Amino acid sequence: MSRPKVYVTREINPEALNLLKENCEVTSWTGSSPVPRAELLKNVSDVDALFCLLTDKIDKDLLDKAKKLKVIGTMSVGYDHLQIDEIKSRNIKVGYTPNILTDATAELTIALLLATSRRLLEANREARTGGWAAWSPFWMCGPGLSGSTVGIVGFGRIGQEIGKRLKPFKVKRILYQSRSAKDDQANEIGAERVNFDELLKQSDFVIVTISLAPETANIFNEEAFKKMKPTSIFINTSRGGVVDQDALIKALQNKTIWAAGLDVMTPEPLPLDSPLFKLENCVILPHIGSATLDARKNMALLTSRNIIAALKNEKMPEELIL
Numbered sequence: 001m002s003r004p005k006v007y008v009t010r011e012i013n014p015e016a017l018n019l020l021k022e023n024c025e026v027t028s029w030t031g032s033s034p035v036p037r038a039e040l041l042k043n044v045s046d047v048d049a050l051f052c053l054l055t056d057k058i059d060k061d062l063l064d065k066a067k068k069l070k071v072i073g074t075m076s077v078g079y080d081h082l083q084i085d086e087i088k089s090r091n092i093k094v095g096y097t098p099n100i101l102t103d104a105t106a107e108l109t110i111a112l113l114l115a116t117s118r119r120l121l122e123a124n125r126e127a128r129t130g131g132w133a134a135w136s137p138f139w140m141c142g143p144g145l146s147g148s149t150v151g152i153v154g155f156g157r158i159g160q161e162i163g164k165r166l167k168p169f170k171v172k173r174i175l176y177q178s179r180s181a182k183d184d185q186a187n188e189i190g191a192e193r194v195n196f197d198e199l200l201k202q203s204d205f206v207i208v209t210i211s212l213a214p215e216t217a218n219i220f221n222e223e224a225f226k227k228m229k230p231t232s233i234f235i236n237t238s239r240g241g242v243v244d245q246d247a248l249i250k251a252l253q254n255k256t257i258w259a260a261g262l263d264v265m266t267p268e269p270l271p272l273d274s275p276l277f278k279l280e281n282c283v284i285l286p287h288i289g290s291a292t293l294d295a296r297k298n299m300a301l302l303t304s305r306n307i308i309a310a311l312k313n314e315k316m317p318e319e320l321i322l
């Protein structure tokens, strides 16, 4: 019997690749940058499964060409790059990678928050380029976490882990906003559920962990930034699409808010001429939330396991219920 065919859209962890090879005929794009669209479309025409990344757009156009596709395994927890209605209408299964990148992303969020509030990148640059004239009472100061109110927008796995990590920093209050109450998880951390407006108004730090969906697109707009404190810090490690980026740029330029730390933006990579790069009060990271060695290895392995299980008609370890 012929083995199922899988297309892998990037060089991946060798163990994850071997796992696929033990079970399937594998073809891969091995470039270090995303597979060119034409190449991707050409390669999906006869595959049973697709191993993709968040940089690959899986839309109607692609699905129309992938007539035999039975399963998509995305090496990500986010799935805004997948056109879910089209996938669902074709009965294609989707596997994704929740849980295993939660700690890595929560860690990075705290790192980004501290880098932004305590101006670490700016301070490092000053030290290296002669800006460090002497210890000075007001130089390189920024808001501290101790005694502050932190608002977490989206209180899923990652939001909750961020909350837990904030506790040792002696924050006074942790607020959260989410569609449904998460009383048990919130009680564990001592977090209080508030609505979006209250969270914006009361928080010294606003952390965004909400996933991108039509109802969350651009929720951080001009109006939202105006509700935040002028001393507040905005941190986004979810998706750039939840932010109206022009409004954020304006808010940072006009000091409507104090600073922003972004691991995600629109588009990615952010063009070098983006006004965001010109702002001293904006820390920009290149979407590295899950970039620990273990998390990335486990994400690749889980994606392979999801695909193999679906091809064998077995329960997938992490199926996205469409």
Ligand code: DGY
Pocket (backbone or CB within 6 Å): 054, 075, 076, 077, 078, 079, 101, 238, 287, 288, 289, 290, 291
């Ligand atoms: C995801 O998995 O969706 C993350 O954004 C990758 O770090």
